[in-house]
Each structure stands twice: as C-alpha cells, then as structure tokens.
Amino acid sequence: MRGVSELEVGKSNLPAESELELGLGLSLGGGAWKERGRILTAKDFPSVGSKRSAESSSHQGASPPRSSQVVGWPPIGLHRMNSLVNNQAMKAARAEEGDGEKKVVKNDELKDVSMKVNAKVQGLGFVKVNMDGVGIGRKVDMRAHSSYENLAQTLEEMFFGMTGTTCREKVKPLRLLDGSSDFVLTYEDKEGDWMLVGDVPWRMFINSVKRLRIMGTSEASGLAPRRQEQKDRQRNNPV
Amino acid sequence: MNYFPDEVIEHVFDFVTSHKDRNAISLVCKSWYKIERYSRQKVFIGNCYAINPERLLRRFPCLKSLTLKGKPHFADFNLVPHEWGGFVLPWIEALARSRVGLEELRLKRMVVTDESLELLSRSFVNFKSLVLVSCEGFTTDGLASIAANCRHLRDLDLQENEIDDHRGQWLSCFPDTCTTLVTLNFACLEGETNLVALERLVARSPNLKSLKLNRAVPLDALARLMVCAPQIVDLGVGSYENDPDSESYMKLKAAIKKCTSLRSLSGFLEAAPHCLSAFHPICHNLTSLNLSYAAEIHGSHLIKLIQHCKKLQRLWILDSIGDKGLEVVASTCKDLQELRVFPSDLLGGGNTAVTEEGLVAISAGCPKLHSILYFCQQMTNAALVTVAKNCPNFIRFRLCILEPNKPDHVTSQPLDEGFGAIVKACKSLRRLSLSGLLTDQVFLYIGMYANQLEMLSIAFAGDTDKGMLYVLNGCKKMKKLEIRDSPFGDTALLADVSKYETMRSLWMSSCEVTLSGCKRLAQKAPWLNVEIINENDNNRMEENGHEGRQKVDKLYLYRTVVGTRMDAPPFVWIL
Numbered sequence: 001m002r003g004v005s006e007l008e009v010g011k012s013n014l015p016a017e018s019e020l021e022l023g024l025g026l027s028l029g030g031g032a033w034k035e036r037g038r039i040l041t042a043k044d045f046p047s048v049g050s051k052r053s054a055e056s057s058s059h060q061g062a063s064p065p066r067s068s069q070v071v072g073w074p075p076i077g078l079h080r081m082n083s084l085v086n087n088q089a090m091k092a093a094r095a096e097e098g099d100g101e102k103k104v105v106k107n108d109e110l111k112d113v114s115m116k117v118n119a120k121v122q123g124l125g126f127v128k129v130n131m132d133g134v135g136i137g138r139k140v141d142m143r144a145h146s147s148y149e150n151l152a153q154t155l156e157e158m159f160f161g162m163t164g165t166t167c168r169e170k171v172k173p174l175r176l177l178d179g180s181s182d183f184v185l186t187y188e189d190k191e192g193d194w195m196l197v198g199d200v201p202w203r204m205f206i207n208s209v210k211r212l213r214i215m216g217t218s219e220a221s222g223l224a225p226r227r228q229e230q231k232d233r234q235r236n237n238p239v
Numbered sequence: 240m241n242y243f244p245d246e247v248i249e250h251v252f253d254f255v256t257s258h259k260d261r262n263a264i265s266l267v268c269k270s271w272y273k274i275e276r277y278s279r280q281k282v283f284i285g286n287c288y289a290i291n292p293e294r295l296l297r298r299f300p301c302l303k304s305l306t307l308k309g310k311p312h313f314a315d316f317n318l319v320p321h322e323w324g325g326f327v328l329p330w331i332e333a334l335a336r337s338r339v340g341l342e343e344l345r346l347k348r349m350v351v352t353d354e355s356l357e358l359l360s361r362s363f364v365n366f367k368s369l370v371l372v373s374c375e376g377f378t379t380d381g382l383a384s385i386a387a388n389c390r391h392l393r394d395l396d397l398q399e400n401e402i403d404d405h406r407g408q409w410l411s412c413f414p415d416t417c418t419t420l421v422t423l424n425f426a427c428l429e430g431e432t433n434l435v436a437l438e439r440l441v442a443r444s445p446n447l448k449s450l451k452l453n454r455a456v457p458l459d460a461l462a463r464l465m466v467c468a469p470q471i472v473d474l475g476v477g478s479y480e481n482d483p484d485s486e487s488y489m490k491l492k493a494a495i496k497k498c499t500s501l502r503s504l505s506g507f508l509e510a511a512p513h514c515l516s517a518f519h520p521i522c523h524n525l526t527s528l529n530l531s532y533a534a535e536i537h538g539s540h541l542i543k544l545i546q547h548c549k550k551l552q553r554l555w556i557l558d559s560i561g562d563k564g565l566e567v568v569a570s571t572c573k574d575l576q577e578l579r580v581f582p583s584d585l586l587g588g589g590n591t592a593v594t595e596e597g598l599v600a601i602s603a604g605c606p607k608l609h610s611i612l613y614f615c616q617q618m619t620n621a622a623l624v625t626v627a628k629n630c631p632n633f634i635r636f637r638l639c640i641l642e643p644n645k646p647d648h649v650t651s652q653p654l655d656e657g658f659g660a661i662v663k664a665c666k667s668l669r670r671l672s673l674s675g676l677l678t679d680q681v682f683l684y685i686g687m688y689a690n691q692l693e694m695l696s697i698a699f700a701g702d703t704d705k706g707m708l709y710v711l712n713g714c715k716k717m718k719k720l721e722i723r724d725s726p727f728g729d730t731a732l733l734a735d736v737s738k739y740e741t742m743r744s745l746w747m748s749s750c751e752v753t754l755s756g757c758k759r760l761a762q763k764a765p766w767l768n769v770e771i772i773n774e775n776d777n778n779r780m781e782e783n784g785h786e787g788r789q790k791v792d793k794l795y796l797y798r799t800v801v802g803t804r805m806d807a808p809p810f811v812w813i814l
Contacts, residue, residue: 200404
C-alpha cells in the first residue's frame with residue numbers, strides 16, 4: 001500500500017502538529033517549494049490496489065484526512081461556505097447565551113467551537129500581523145476567530161511583552177480596540193488602503209482584510225477614540 | 240448560394256438565438272459571416288482572456304448584450320488567488336469608447352470595481368440589465384451609480400458576490416422616475432437596508448417580477464412588500480424570524496395568498512421554521528424552491544412544506560433533509576428536473592446527512608430528473624448503477640462524496656463501475672463531477688462513453704497518466720477540464736497538444752506536471768496561454784537548482800487569439 005511505503009521512506013509523521021500547521025503551510029525546512037505550497041494531495045491518501053512509487057516529497061500523516069482538512073474541499077462556493085460557517089458559529093453562540101453565560105469576552109468553549117468550524121474554511125485565512133517596533137511579524141488565522149474581541153485577545157496574547165509592559169492586563173480585553181492603549185489596530189484592505197479595525201461588520205472585515213498592523217497611536221493621530229465614535233454613531237443613527 | 244437579398248437572410252437569422260447555432264452559421268460562407276456579424280446582438284465569451292474587447296467590437300459592431308466569464312471554476316473554492324485577474328474595467332472602457340449601444344451585461348467570476356460600475360452607468364443610455372454572479376471588488380457605492388444613472392434599468396441581479404456593504408443609501412439612489420424594474424436581487428448584501436426606500440421602489444415598479452431580499456429585511460417589511468407587489472413571480476425571503484407582533488404575521492399570510500403568480504421561492508436566510516406554514520397556500524404553484532441557505536429549516540417543517548409542492552421542477556436543499564426527506568421529495572415532486580443537495584455540517588457527518596439511499600430514491604421517483612449536484616457521506620457502485628438505470632437522461636451529474644478517496648462503503652471497491660454505468664447510460668451527459676476512490680478505469684469508461692461531455696471535474700482520482708489520456712483522446716466535445724490532486728503528469732499533458740485548441744481551458748493543480756513539461760507545451764502551442772500560478776514563492780522557481788523537474792502547483796491553460804495578457808500579477812507566470 002502506498003501509504004505504507006511512504007512511511008518506510010522515513011519521514012516522520014506528526015499528525016497533531018500537521019493539524020495546527022495546515023493553515024500555515026508546511027514548514028518542513030528548505031527543500032522544494034512544492035513542499036511548502038502543497039498541503040495534502042491524493043498521494044497522501046492510502047488507496048486500495050494502486051501502485052504509486054514512494055516519493056521523497058513531503059506528505060502529512062498516513063491516515064486519510066477528513067474532507068475538512070483539505071484546501072478548497074469540499075467544493076463549496078465561498079459565499080455559501082461563509083454562510084454555513086457563520087450559521088454554525090451563531091448556533092454555538094446562541095447555545096452559549098441560552099445557558100445564561102453572557103460574557104464580554106467569549107469564553108474558551110465558544111472559541112473552540114468557532115475555531116473548529118472556522119478552521120475548516122481553508123485558503124486565505126491567514127494574514128500577517130506586524131507590530132510597530134517589533135521586527136518579526138506573526139500570522140493569525142482570521143477564520144479561527146468569530147469577533148473583533150476574539151481577534152484582539154489573540155493578538156494581545158501574541159504580542160504580549162513586546163511593548164515592555166510588565167503587568168499582564170487580563171482585565172482589559174479590549175485594549176486594542178477601545179483606543180485606551182498606546183496602540184491602534186489597523187488593517188490593509190483588498191484595495192490596498194490602511195483602515196482602522198472595527199468599523200465594519202465582522203464578516204465583511206474578514207473578507208476584505210489582507211494584513212494587520214498594530215500601529216502606535218502617535219502615528220494614528222486624528223482618529224477619535226473608538227468609544228466616543230460608537231456613541232456618536234448611535235446618536236446619529238439614521239432610520 | 241444566396242438567392243435572397245441580405246435583409247431576408249438577416250431576418251431568418253433573427254430566429255436563430257443560440258450562440259452555438261449562430262457561430263455555426265457564421266462559418267458557412269463569407270457572405271453569411273458578414274450578415275451574421277452585423278446582425279449579432281448577443282455575444283457570449285466563456286473566457287475573457289480568449290479575446291480582447293477591440294477585436295470583439297470589430298467583429299460585432301451592433302453588440303447589445305455581452306456575457307463575460309473571468310476566473311476558472313476552481314476559483315469558487317479558493318484555489319485561485321484573489322488578484323489573479325478577470326478585470327472588467329478594460330472591457331467597459333473599450334465598449335464606452337466605441338459608443339456601442341450596450342443594453343445587457345452579464346459577468347461571472349470577474350473583478351468589478353466601483354469605477355467600472357460608474358463608467359458603465361454613465362456610458363450607455365439604453366443600459367437595461369446587469370447580472371453579476373460570483374464577482375468581487377465593488378461596494379454598494381458602485382450599486383448607487385447604477386441605480387442613479389441607468390434610467391431604463393430593468394434588471395439588477397446580484398448572485399453570490401462579495402460586496403463591501405457601506406450601509407449606504409444605494410436603494411434611495413433610484414430616482415422617483417424609475418419604474419421599469421423587473422428584477423431586483425440583493426440577497427448577497429450583508430448590511431442594513433433602507434426599508435423605506437425599498438418599499439417605495441417596489442411600490443412604483445409595477446413590472447417587478449423577481450425580488451430577492453437580503454437578511455436585513457425583516458418579516459414585517461416582507462409583508463408590506465408583498466402587499467405592494469402581488470404580481471411577484473420569484474421571491475427571495477430575507478430574514479424570516481418569528482415576530483412576536485402577530486399582526487405582521489397575519490398581514491403576511493394575507494399578502495401571500497394574493498401572490499398567485501409566485502413560482503419561485505428562495506432565501507430564508509434567518510428563519511423561524513414554524514412560520515413557514517404562511518407559504519403553504521401558494522406552494523402548489525411553486526416550480527422552484529431554494530432552501531440551501533436556510534440552515535434553520537429542517538425536520539417536519541421542511542417535509543410539510545415540500546409535501547405541498549407537487550409541481551416542483553427545481554429544488555436546492557441542505558442535506559439536513561436526510562434520506563427520509565428525499566424519499567418524500569421523490570414521492571411528491573414528480574416533475575422534478577434539477578436537484579441540488581448541499582452539506583449543512585462541516586464539523587463531520589451527522590445522522591441527518593444523506594447517503595446513496597436518498598439518491599436512489601430520487602432517481603426512482605423522479606423520471607424527469609436531468610441535473611443533479613449531490614453532496615453525501617457515502618456511495619456504492621450498486622446505487623450508481625441503479626440510478627443510471629432509473630435516469631438515463633442526465634445532462635449534469637455532479638457527485639461529491641465529502642471524504643476524498645472514499646471507496647464503495649459496502650464492498651470497499653473503487654467507484655469506477657458506478658460512474659461507468661452513469662456515463663454509459665446517460666448519452667446526453669454534458670457535465671460530470673467525480674469523487675470517491677477512483678482508478679484509471681473510470682477514465683477509460685468516460686473516454687469510451689461520454690461522447691457529449693463538455694465539462695469534467697476530477698479530484699483525488701486516477702493512478703497514472705493513462706487516466707487523463709483516456710479522457711483527452713475519447714471525449715471529443717470536451718471544453719473545460721479541471722483536475723486537482725491527481726497523479727497526471729507531463730506525458731498526459733503533452734500527448735496531444737492540438738486537443739487544447741478544441742477546448743476552452745484546462746486546469747491542473749497539485750498534479751504531477753513539471754515546469755519543463757509546461758515550458759515544452761508553451762513552445763509547441765503559441766496560441767495557448769500557459770499560466771503557472773505560484774502564490775507562495777513569487778516565481779522563485781527558476782532560482783532553484785532542479786528547475787525543470789519541479790512540479791507545478793497550479794497550471795491553467797486556455798486558447799486565446801490575443802496572446803499573453805498584460806494584467807497578470809507577479810505570482811502568475813505566463814510561459
């Protein structure tokens with residue numbers, strides 16, 4: 001069986017790691033560009049009665065992956081997929097609220113559910129995040145988040161300690177979004193413009209965001225603090 | 240040869256409307272070519288890079304209606320990077336410059352900007368119909384220009400586009416003098432809608448036949464809209480949440496009863512299923528029902544609704560309907576021609592998913608079935624053989640078993656025989672999508688029997704180059720071949736280069752073709768655009784030592800009369 005012969009070639013299989021790595025792309029070190037670009041192919045799936053020569057190229061796991069782990073599979077249009085994913089996230093959210101556990105920051109369980117659901121939507125989910133003053137950027141999976149609060153929390157966890165603050169401010173999860181910190185979260189949209197994160201509905205945001213930047217507020221001068229903006233908008237909301 | 244004056248021949252040609260027929264006419268002789276040219280009003284261009292607008296206009300100066308398709312089909316599944324191409328602006332600019340009397344524009348998988356929409360709206364006085372399917376790149380500001388400037392707008396049909404909703408007032412940009420609307424579909428918009436402007440617009444559009452609302456239109460607004468438009472034929476319900484205000488619901492029920500022309504129902508983007516009974520009175524007239532976005536409608540409410548729809552010809556549904564539900568469809572909808580069953584749960588199959596039993600039931604109960612798209616958890620050869628026997632009239636057969644490479648779940652055999660039975664029995668089959676465990680054998684069958692096949696989608700299938708060769712050699716009418724994650728390589732790719740002249744395009748991703756193979760192909764066939772799409776490395780392919788033997792991640796080739804396109808982004812390498 002092909003799967004077995006590939007195992008014998010000697011590449012180690014780390015299914016758990018591969019699950020996490022899927023969105024980031026394979027980083028099996030150097031080698032042909034193909035290894036980095038391809039995630040899973042037919043060669044990785046054991047099949048009955050077929051002879052395929054063992055390849056030195058990479059593969060992930062000998063067990064057949066579920067359909068949801070493959071890029072662009074199942075073949076469902078993006079629009080429909082988004083609707084499906086959002087429905088499932090909303091169902092989970094409603095289930096949470098139904099239990100009377102309404103929290104400002106969505107709790108871990110919901111995050112897990114939406115991560116599971118959103119992680120299935122492969123493709124252009126990962127965007128670069130750069131922070132002013134920090135040389136090395138990170139990448140975050142937009143599809144694994146269900147709201148701005150969610151995303152802000154992840155980013156704060158990623159870049160914690162980079163600003164030189166020593167105390168962990170767990171109690172203020174909205175630091176990046178409410179204009180009270182030294183930093184402002186911005187993003188580059190499909191048209192190449194840099195915009196402040198938070199103005200548009202979440203779904204629309206994840207469809208147009210190309211990259212993120214945590215900008216120092218000194219650079220983002222002229223922007224009203226978010227809380228004030230929201231209050232103004234509510235007051236002036238047209239019918 | 241021509242015993243009649245040109246005007247008479249032209250008059251005869253007017254009755255020939257299909258693109259294929261008109262193309263055939265133009266090939267008969269020089270004189271017919273000329274007459275056909277000047278009388279052609281509708282042109283269909285399946286690949287916007289196969290030709291350019293200047294040449295199009297030179298040949299068809301009297302163009303009134305244009306259909307353009309941009310990105311390849313697999314772009315729908317995120318396999319084509321956003322910036323790949325398919326820009327409509329150069330087309331609109333050229334059409335505007337030429338002063339052609341454009342009235343209809345239909346675009347699929349193209350990049351449309353607000354700028355192009357604005358230009359479109361200002362350049363063509365008689366512009367009537369805009370249909371955008373799976374497009375992206377524009378916002379509601381672009382829609383505002385269309386609304387404001389197209390004085391005779393008849394159709395504004397937005398299907399599954401990615402539109403930045405600026406929550407603006409685009410609906411109120413329709414002037415009060417605009418009374419010509421026949422189609423208004425904005426279901427794919429995510430933002431709020433100005434309900435007052437919408438109601439006024441619908442009220443002053445007596446010809447409105449098709450209205451599809453987005454999720455921001457609540458039930459009480461729906462009731463008011465239906466009162467204004469009892470002549471409606473095609474309705475897309477937005478939000479259908481249970482309104483505690485029962486007066487709205489009563490109004491809705493009364494309004495629905497008056498919509499005796501209603502034939503097509505869709506939407507229910509957010510729905511309270513127990514309100515569905517409001518629609519029961521008109522269900523017996525429905526020929527088309529699309530509940531594929533209505534995740535909350537399932538179980539007994541769904542079944543009850545369907546049991547009222549005896550005249551249904553087209554049904555799009557989620558797999559939460561289950562095999563039992565499909566049996567109800569099979570026994571109720573004897574006129575069914577097209578069925579699509581979409582997956583409802585990506586977290587891993589639940590009990591309510593559909594299996595081969597549902598498919599067999601449908602095939603047994605619906606003799607007129609000719610098009611099917613079926614997502615399911617499992618399949619067997621025996622089921623497919625039965626389906627083929629029951630329904631030899633399939634034109635489109637698309638089966639997607641959710642787990643790649645899954646064999647017959649009873650015998651553990653590949654599904655070659657099942658699909659083989661389908662292609663053998665269905666002599667008119669034009670479109671086929673394969674899935675499950677498949678060897679070269681299935682392609683042998685396809686090459687042998689699928690004589691009318693025009694489009695074939697292959698994923699995770701086959702063993703050797705022979706598979707692809709069977710298809711290329713056998714399917715004489717093949718137009719679009721798209722392959723992913725299958726072990727076909729240079730041998731198959733290069734075997735018969737002239738074949739690609741008869742096809743619109745070939746897509747191969749995560750296969751075995753190499754860079755040198757593609758280069759050789761490009762050399763042999765200068766009339767092809769051979770594109771290598773390599774998003775990750777920005778064409779650092781050449782810098783690596785083993786350049787020629789590198790496997791190409793994504794290959795897209797298509798015939799063209801205008802050579803290499805100039806608008807390709809850096810990660811697309813045109814050989």
